[in-house]
Amino acid sequence: MRVFPIWKSTVTPRLRASAVRFLPVLFLALLAGCAGEFPQSTIDPRTDFADIIHSLYVSVFWWTMLILAVVWVALTVTLLRFRAKPGDGKPKQIRGHMGLEIGWTVGPALIVVAIAIPTIQAVFATQRPISEDAMVVDVTGHRFWWEFHYPEQGVTTANELWLPVDRAITLRLSSTDVIHSFWVPMLGGKRDLNPTVTVREGEEPKVNYLYFTPRETGLYMGQCAEFCGESHAFMAMRVNVVSDAEFDAWTAGWLESRGAAIPAAPAIEGGATEEAGQEAEEAGVTLQAAASMSAVDLDPLAVQGRDIFLNQATCGACHAVQGTAAQGRLAPDLTQFGLRTSLASGIMENTPENVAAWIIDPWRFKPGANMPGTQYAMDSRIVSGTPFAWPATGLDDEQVRAVAAYLLSLK
């Protein structure tokens, strides 16, 4: 049987820094390396929520160690002292002792109370919003990727959640298919993403919540923690906690991308044509933005890739790239894809080789993914539970590299 390297491609050359925006990403990548030996540690809290859990854990841990010591010592002493020796007679046939029974009932009961009180306090403390000003992010689970929508900012992204440091965060959790669970251990405990139950008119569908305030910048690792099917193991995510300024720049960049109209037709040199302007207007964007965007210095391979992405493979049926005709909502939003450190929900580093490999053969990395490869189609006969269907993209290696270049150019 062939053994596939899943997360890492066998060849991972360093990304070349080419745009100003890339430096924070590099910085973060370095920081991630210093995030500690156990990047999904549950005992290395980095938020208020994780702190509450951790301090409760430490106290319960010591209580349990005490009980364990008592039991093991009692057991050991008993076994050593009363082991059978030659010449032993019949031991005294003691049947019970009410005092002892009371003692070892009341004692553990007191310990239980000592543990239960702070526990219940923590239950309430962790299930209320931290502040009214909390920033809300809607987290929607899919098989097998994460959708993040920021209602306040009007931004939608996928798989890498950007958050501003020292800001109270409220995550609203739900799923479109099966039960998933959002778990970034260093940011706190997990909460399930339940499939949204349709309710009657006028009623609010129920969602779940997580509340926390991240206090350290960094790139945090997490993954789905409720078995959701074939590629449950490959539904990871990263949380990028950044400064306020970087966060605002990131959201602004997303919105700016949307504001810019890249014509669906082949790229036009110089300013926007009237035609392009009309199209842009139809897309609800401004001419000015259209002009500025088309002047960006795009690598010819990326330009070719954009054309393939939008027109030939029509990836936009599922994926969205703000500022283009690609407005699909069935798959991860790929706007600013080049800023992501990972792809395919956190299972591979975001390199041209990996992006290309993914496009050619997504099931090699994520069996059951709702995405066709270059050589195979995807529909419900092949991927259980998918309501989608898409033919093989039929791209050759050259074209795939072009698309990868285009995607990585999105910043």
Add this chain to the structure above:
Amino acid sequence: MAQAVAASAHDAHDPHATNTGVSNFKLGFWVFLASECLFFGTLISTYMVYKGSALEGPYPAELFDIIKTTISTTVLLFSSLAMVLALHYVHEARKNLAILWLFAVIAMGGTFLVMEYFSYIKYIGYGLTIGSSTFGSSYFVLTGTHKAHVAVGMIWMAILAWRLHKGKIPPSKSDQVEVAGLYWHFVDIIWIVIFTLVYLIP
């Protein structure tokens, strides 16, 4: 030692004596009914959880004809009376009367089922099916399970009537009929609970 043997309630000559004085069959059946309580309890709880939150109609208020259902319920209740009478006559070794009353049980149970069958037809006509809403699913599975229990009971009574006819159930073996009676009364009581929670309480 002889005294010990004499005092034994379980010696080789009476293998059927029990600690409680109740036969194994009867006691075991009570225990089985306890498990049935949990079984129906789960079905009923699910119905209550989903009650009133169906997304689309028809809704209970539009569908249920309380009068008709009260009539069918009364018929079922009277069938329990018939069961008591049947058992009484088995004890008295008057097998023809016992058979008659068993037939009454079957007839009344059958009437209940027929009436309920027509209600089902009516509901389906209104658009309530097993898959049309959570109300539909939980209603039909709950009441359908109950009706299956009634049907099994009717078959059981028919077999008892036949065995009575063949003279195979003297008063000393009346336990069989008594246990069948327990089952029938249980099915009845479950219906009273269902009737109250599903039909009477809005």
Add this chain to the structure above:
Amino acid sequence: MSTATIEQAHAGHGAHTEPTGLWSWITTVDHKRIAIMYFLAATFFFFVGGVEALLIRIQLWNPEQAIFSAELYNQLFTMHGTTMVFLVAMPMAVAFFNYVVPLQIGARDVAFPRLNALSFWIFLFGGIYINLGWFIGAAPHASWVGYATLTSTAYSPGLNTDFWFIGLSIIGIASIAGGVNFITTIVNMRAPGMKMMRMPLFTWMTFVTSFLLITAIPVIAVALIFLGFDRTFGTVFFDPSMGGDPVLWQHLFWIFGHPEVYILILPSFGVISDIIPTFSKKPLFGYPIVVYAGILIGFIGWGVWSHHMFTTGLGPIADSFFVAATMIIAIPTGVKIFNWIATMWGGTIRFTTAMLFCIGLLAVFTVGGLSGIMHAAAPITLQQHDSYFVVAHFHYVIVGGAMMGLWAGLYYWFPKVTGRLLNETLGKWHFWTTMVGFNLTFFPMHFSGLYGMPRRIYTYSADLNVDLFNQLATIGAFIFGISALIMVWNLWHSARKGDTAGANPWEAATLEWSIPSPPHHYNFPELPVIRSREPLWNDGEREEVLAVTMLEPETEPVMPVPSYWPILLALSITVAWGLVMTGIWWVIVLGILPVFFCTLMWAFEPAFPEGH
């Protein structure tokens, strides 16, 4: 194998020769034979589940490995869990209920011998049924808890989940029937003078467990019906687009599931409560308290189910209630542990293999119980849930608790069953390789869980740095596998060549040791009168009892006749349920006809020979 040994053992006992041959086993209604069949079947499934575990551990040796496909892996862990819980731990406990309880209370068989046989055959056929999926590459794959909506036809379109829900429904019938049988037996068939508070603890725990069985299994039966109907007949119980709530499945499953884990552990608690006094030469310390603690655990165990659902968003009030109830259950459990230690204290302790397993249980179960306390603290479990920390916890309590107790029972009661002692040297090898292998497998999982490795994952990122813990666990798993082989070798070897055991090789106190090893098929020639909890330890009473129980009667007591209706009914039930998979209503109805037929034939067949 066992048949031949029993043959030889009986040869010295005179008159009646027990029938031998396959047909006599197929039609047996003798609780002792049924027990042996349960034990053998459960051991077979133990190896099936064990191979599944080893394959899992091989796949998890290195990060980012792909020895086989993710889909196969998902089937393996689903079947490992389902097999170990339903086809190993439960039936093995039932094997002990079957063999030991009638002997401990002075009964000749259980209340419903044919029903007893039915339970066994249904379990066996149900177990085979649920494994049939392997042969078509469609073994169940949605985990042993089968959460909605993953189990819906939308996300699990193949036959995998159909095998699962149908197989489990079939097996459930066996458990309910068994529960009815044992409650009736224990309430109604005790020897004169055997008051409830004089019964051995193992019988008491069988009693409590039987109540849990008859009340918890109906709940999962309904849940499986809902799931089956959703899949086959289009109901919408768990369909969120129609207002159905997938979380309802979790509630129903865990309302069954939590009593289920007490069903798994209480029998073992009962076993060690009988063994520890024997090898300490002291009566059980605090007998009434240990009984009440067991009853309390069974009772409170009904009120804690949502501690499996702390991450589903029940809200702080519901969460707090379940936190409190779960922590309260720790108290009677702790009380029992202290009582067991107090039994040994002041005694004279013999370290037979049976006793070693009891001590191992005390040491190891405590660890599992304490990680359970951590999980009970809901905020902590928000980190630990669905991670390897939980996997460590439940293996510590199920393997270190339930299984070790049953292995203690094996070494203890094997001489009664076969008339021979299990080899003590092999036994000690079995014990120590179990302790080493088991702890090496599951202790590191506390760490991989704490460091963020979720469970039910096909592989894991190298970045997590949990490679070492996984490798230790894999090595441990193979050592644990070796311990199972040693056990089987010991069983095989000792059944043929073990040292002869008399009626009471351990000088134990309870009634099962008052009759020959192995017992006559009728157990007791006449029923003794009981005057205390330890009939064989009390001077005077011991002699009176033995005078009655070791008799060779002139005419043997009449026993129930063998019957082939249990196996036929079990087969027809399995087929009838299996036909549900077709979804064609008239096929299903046709399938029910043999069930009716077999039931009727059984009902008309007399249980005893003519005239009794």
